[in-house]
Amino acid sequence: MSAVRTTCPYCGVGCGIVASPTGPRDVAIKGDKTHPANRGKLCSKGTHLGETVGLEGRLLHPMIGDSRVTWDMALDDVAARLADTVVNYGPDSVAFYVSGQLLTEDYYVANKLMKGFIGSGNIDTNSRLCMASAVAAHTRAFGEDLVPCTYADLYAADLIVLVGSNTAWCHPVIWQQIEAARERTGCKLVVIDPRRTETAERADLHVSLAPDGDLALFNALLAEMAGRGKLDTDYLAAHCEVPEGFIAGLDAAAHGIDPAIFDKLAELVAAHPRMVTVFSMGVNQSVCGTDKANAIINLHLATGRIGLPGAGPFSMTGQPNAMGGREVGGLANMLACHLGFTDDERAAVRQFWNAPNLCSGPGLKAVDMFRAVHDGRIRFLWIMATNPAVSMPDAMYVREALARCPNVVVSDVIADTDTTRFAHVRLPALAWSEKDGTVTNSERVISRQRPFFLPPGEARADWLALCHVAQRLGHAEAFAFDGPAAVFREYAAMTALCAERGKVLDLTGMADISDTAYDALEPSRWGGEHPLRTRYPTPSGKARLVAVTAPAQMPGLRLNTGRYRDQWHTMTRTGLSPRLSAHRREPLLEVSPGDAAVIGLVDGGLGRVTTPAGTAVFRVAVSEWQAPGHAFVPIHWTDAMASSSRTGALVVPATDPHSGQPGFKNVAASLTPVASDWRAFVLSRDPVLPAAPYWVRSRIVGGWLTEVQGVGEADLQAILPVGRFSEVRDAARGMVRTAVTAHDGALLALAYVTRTGTLPRRDWLVRQFAESAASLSEMLAGRPARPQPDAGPLVCVCHDVGENAVRAAIHDGSDTVAKIGAATRAGTNCGSCRPQIARLIAQEQNAMQEAAE
Numbered sequence: 139m140s141a142v143r144t145t146c147p148y149c150g151v152g153c154g155i156v157a158s159p160t161g162p163r164d165v166a167i168k169g170d171k172t173h174p175a176n177r178g179k180l181c182s183k184g185t186h187l188g189e190t191v192g193l194e195g196r197l198l199h200p201m202i203g204d205s206r207v208t209w210d211m212a213l214d215d216v217a218a219r220l221a222d223t224v225v226n227y228g229p230d231s232v233a234f235y236v237s238g239q240l241l242t243e244d245y246y247v248a249n250k251l252m253k254g255f256i257g258s259g260n261i262d263t264n265s266r267l268c269m270a271s272a273v274a275a276h277t278r279a280f281g282e283d284l285v286p287c288t289y290a291d292l293y294a295a296d297l298i299v300l301v302g303s304n305t306a307w308c309h310p311v312i313w314q315q316i317e318a319a320r321e322r323t324g325c326k327l328v329v330i331d332p333r334r335t336e337t338a339e340r341a342d343l344h345v346s347l348a349p350d351g352d353l354a355l356f357n358a359l360l361a362e363m364a365g366r367g368k369l370d371t372d373y374l375a376a377h378c379e380v381p382e383g384f385i386a387g388l389d390a391a392a393h394g395i396d397p398a399i400f401d402k403l404a405e406l407v408a409a410h411p412r413m414v415t416v417f418s419m420g421v422n423q424s425v426c427g428t429d430k431a432n433a434i435i436n437l438h439l440a441t442g443r444i445g446l447p448g449a450g451p452f453s454m455t456g457q458p459n460a461m462g463g464r465e466v467g468g469l470a471n472m473l474a475c476h477l478g479f480t481d482d483e484r485a486a487v488r489q490f491w492n493a494p495n496l497c498s499g500p501g502l503k504a505v506d507m508f509r510a511v512h513d514g515r516i517r518f519l520w521i522m523a524t525n526p527a528v529s530m531p532d533a534m535y536v537r538e539a540l541a542r543c544p545n546v547v548v549s550d551v552i553a554d555t556d557t558t559r560f561a562h563v564r565l566p567a568l569a570w571s572e573k574d575g576t577v578t579n580s581e582r583v584i585s586r587q588r589p590f591f592l593p594p595g596e597a598r599a600d601w602l603a604l605c606h607v608a609q610r611l612g613h614a615e616a617f618a619f620d621g622p623a624a625v626f627r628e629y630a631a632m633t634a635l636c637a638e639r640g641k642v643l644d645l646t647g648m649a650d651i652s653d654t655a656y657d658a659l660e661p662s663r664w665g666g667e668h669p670l671r672t673r674y675p676t677p678s679g680k681a682r683l684v685a686v687t688a689p690a691q692m693p694g695l696r697l698n699t700g701r702y703r704d705q706w707h708t709m710t711r712t713g714l715s716p717r718l719s720a721h722r723r724e725p726l727l728e729v730s731p732g733d734a735a736v737i738g739l740v741d742g743g744l745g746r747v748t749t750p751a752g753t754a755v756f757r758v759a760v761s762e763w764q765a766p767g768h769a770f771v772p773i774h775w776t777d778a779m780a781s782s783s784r785t786g787a788l789v790v791p792a793t794d795p796h797s798g799q800p801g802f803k804n805v806a807a808s809l810t811p812v813a814s815d816w817r818a819f820v821l822s823r824d825p826v827l828p829a830a831p832y833w834v835r836s837r838i839v840g841g842w843l844t845e846v847q848g849v850g851e852a853d854l855q856a857i858l859p860v861g862r863f864s865e866v867r868d869a870a871r872g873m874v875r876t877a878v879t880a881h882d883g884a885l886l887a888l889a890y891v892t893r894t895g896t897l898p899r900r901d902w903l904v905r906q907f908a909e910s911a912a913s914l915s916e917m918l919a920g921r922p923a924r925p926q927p928d929a930g931p932l933v934c935v936c937h938d939v940g941e942n943a944v945r946a947a948i949h950d951g952s953d954t955v956a957k958i959g960a961a962t963r964a965g966t967n968c969g970s971c972r973p974q975i976a977r978l979i980a981q982e983q984n985a986m987q988e989a990a991e
């Protein structure tokens with residue numbers, strides 16, 4: 139098969155990819171130079187997609203319980219469960235919980251089935267956990283869920299303010315383009331984040347603030363701009379509704395941060411009218427997330443910094459198709475296509491769909507939906523393309539809810555996830571590389587995801603499984619789509635209902651697109667470059683400033699949660715990649731040195747986090763980058779990958795009153811050290827399951843690396859594979875090292891235990907294990923017999939360059955990231971490690987300077 143142009147399945151940047159299959163499940167991945175989102179660039183996750191498209195762990199057949207069944211049996215069963223539940227308990231006793239990782243076509247069909255034909259508003263999506271506050275803020279300010287910017291604005295701006303966004307890790311291609319713009323134009327960069335991140339480290343100004351301090355900060359900034367005469371009074375008068383006394387009521391002193399930092403920020407903002415404010419989860423995931431987003435939008439409206447090249451508030455989307463889901467109406471509080479639930483809108487939708495049972499109003503939002511499952515109001519739940527047993531707040535409660543629910547259907551690509559464990563029926567979905575449809579990225583560009591592998595086993599498109607159930611429920615005609623293009627045509631035609639009501643979402647130009655034209659569809663943006671400047675889709679035609687009040691600061695230690703550069707969510711895909719797993723092999727509890735000292739946490743030890751919702755254990759990393767009073771843990775680890783490092787178990791289900799979005803980033807917590815008697819790690823071909831209180835596993839070439847820590851006797855023998863055991867012991871230090879080989883001498887496993895000593899270097903052993911290069915005695919020694927150059931911890935995953943090579947190049951005179959790239963190749967492919975290289979340069983230069991003094 140020749141090269142196929144498709145779109146990356148990870149983040150909302152929506153990078154174009156050229157995929158060239160090289161075997162039945164092998165593919166070479168390149169950035170698509172013609173795609174407007176990335177112009178050929180890819181980050182580490184996109185670059186290494188090839189390592190995640192194998193069939194390992196795939197769900198290949200429909201399953202009822204543990205029995206493989208035919209699609210017909212599974213679909214009959216799902217339809218019967220759904221129909222029975224509706225007959226006995228009414229339409230609101232069933233629900234769909236879907237995902238921003240579905241295609242627009244999947245989403246459209248799911249929404250149509252639930253809201254139009256089953257007759258309940260109970261379809262919500264994991265975008266509730268992600269974008270709901272931005273959606274609510276857009277709707278309050280603009281009258282429609284509209285992102286008023288495009289990536290081009292980032293290159294036209296003189297000042298970029300990143301609020302609650304670790305762009306270098308989470309939207310890396312945007313980050314690379316921001317860095318390029320800074321080099322070209324000298325554009326200034328501000329990062330507002332309680333933590334110092336690799337993004338914050340590279341900024342002209344890092345504003346560290348209290349959790350949820352953004353509201354006070356942006357209100358104060360607006361007052362300060364008013365005081366400095368920087369408001370655009372003409373724009374305000376002509377195009378905005380301003381609440382009585384709003385601006386006069388703001389306090390320029392109540393910003394809650396160091397006054398010198400505030401002054402610097404105010405100077406930058408005052409001096410640069412071409413300003414883009416990018417915001418993501420540090421804003422949205424908060425019990426005041428909608429207000430925070432409106433505080434940002436208020437500043438832009440009042441200074442007229444919107445709808446012009448290089449100016450606007452820019453909500454960056456998380457998932458590849460969170461935007462598509464918002465467009466078709468996948469949130470419980472939208473009806474369809476940017477339409478709400480007024481009589482007029484409902485009548486229009488009823489007519490368009492010819493819907494017999496149009497729902498009467500909004501359904502339950504995610505957190506409330508799982509509450510209703512828990513208390514038995516919802517008795518049928520179909521989960522698609524999301525892993526709520528991990529990613530929902532108060533995940534233990536969510537698990538209880540799933541365990542109690544009499545009918546759980548899960549559509550996934552993976553057979554065994556923390557969520558599929560609760561499923562009565564599992565339906566095998568098509569994965570990226572097989573799926574066929576469209577997604578919309580952060581800048582409203584619709585792109586095609588195209589298949590380049592045949593569906594494995596009996597996997598089927600999600601939209602098709604939905605149609606087959608709809609047909610069994612008696613709605614054959616309304617769900618007779620013969621392909622994704624047919625679904626897309628209907629959706630595009632339906633946007634006429636928005637356009638007729640003065641809204642911007644309008645795809646009617648594509649309502650008649652032929653199958654061939656759909657197949658060949660080039661990336662296309664709806665709404666144009668700047669849909670909002672002089673006319674807003676509100677009744678008055680004006681934008682609305684919204685008066686928002688800063689919350690009181692919460693006392694005590696606060697837990698913040700977020701992402702790592704090379705892992706995606708619950709690791710069902712990135713966790714398969716040895717290269718991506720090398721960046722962070724364990725989930726870290728990051729705490730400030732002061733807090734660590736007081737609590738007794740030591741760097742490299744274990745720490746327990748306890749919140750009102752639950753508890754989890756992580757490896758401690760004492761870090762100057764954490765502000766005192768804040769701790770940070772990653773969201774990615776599940777029960778499939780670790781003994782007890784699930785962050786979802788820690789988050790309380792408090793939500794924003796406007797958006798229903800949970801406050802994932804500001805949770806009261808206490809920390810305690812965890813003592814252990816011994817520490818170990820195991821390299822094995824197949825996963826091992828230690829009976830120890832702490833273990834974490836990660837992918838390596840040719841197997842798994844499992845870190846283990848425990849109390850009492852260290853008995854790892856029982857979990858090692860059957861074979862010939864070779865052993866080295868040192869009783870004094872409680873050291874045991876074991877190698878297990880097969881009869882033909884092939885290495886099966888290595889295990890290293892110590893009670894008081896140190897363990898050998900993992901990275902060297904991981905390489906030997908992959909290549910079976912070193913001798914058995916060298917491996918038991920944990921080092922080569924004759925010393926060899928040591929690469930050190932991996933920096934560049936693409937070109938396999940270690941820290942020591944980078945440091946050596948710095949000593950040889952390479953003093954910029956570009957020069958390091960020329961000398962070592964590090965950072966020259968995906969560029970995700972460039973912030974890390976910059977930090978190594980600064981470190982080495984400091985060290986050299988100190989040595990010279």
Ligand SMILES: Nc1nc2c(c(=O)[nH]1)N[C@H]1C(S)=C(S)[C@@H](COP(=O)(O)OP(=O)(O)OC[C@H]3O[C@@H](n4cnc5c(=O)[nH]c(N)nc54)[C@H](O)[C@@H]3O)O[C@H]1N2
Binds near residue numbers: 149309352418698703
């Ligand atoms: N590598 C990687 N990339 C991803 C993803 C992934 O899983 N892995 N997921 C994708 C998805 S779905 C999403 S939603 C995006 C998320 O992308 P981001 O929003 O960039 O990611 P997070 O790490 O969740 O949070 C961003 C930052 O918010 C900060 N923050 C916490 N509280 C506050 C606060 O009160 N105020 C401010 N100003 N900042 C605060 C955190 O310290 C953190 O550094 O990433 C997308 N891209």
Ligand SMILES: Nc1nc2c(c(=O)[nH]1)N[C@H]1C(S)=C(S)[C@@H](COP(=O)(O)OP(=O)(O)OC[C@H]3O[C@@H](n4cnc5c(=O)[nH]c(N)nc54)[C@H](O)[C@@H]3O)O[C@H]1N2
Binds near residue numbers: 240265706773786
């Ligand atoms: N504590 C804390 N929790 C968080 C967050 C946080 O910052 N802190 N962030 C929240 C955010 S922003 C998000 S977006 C969520 C993400 O959380 P989830 O949506 O739960 O995360 P994923 O791991 O992406 O789950 C996607 C699932 O869908 C499957 N899948 C992939 N493609 C397809 C497909 O085409 N069809 C089907 N049927 N299945 C598919 C995958 O195998 C996987 O099991 O987590 C949220 N939870």
Ligand code: SF4
Binds near residue numbers: 176179181185308312
């Ligand atoms: S920035 Fe990375 S993860 Fe996001 S779409 Fe592009 S390649 Fe994929």
Ligand SMILES: [Mo]
Binds near residue numbers: 267269456457
């Ligand atoms: Mo997200």
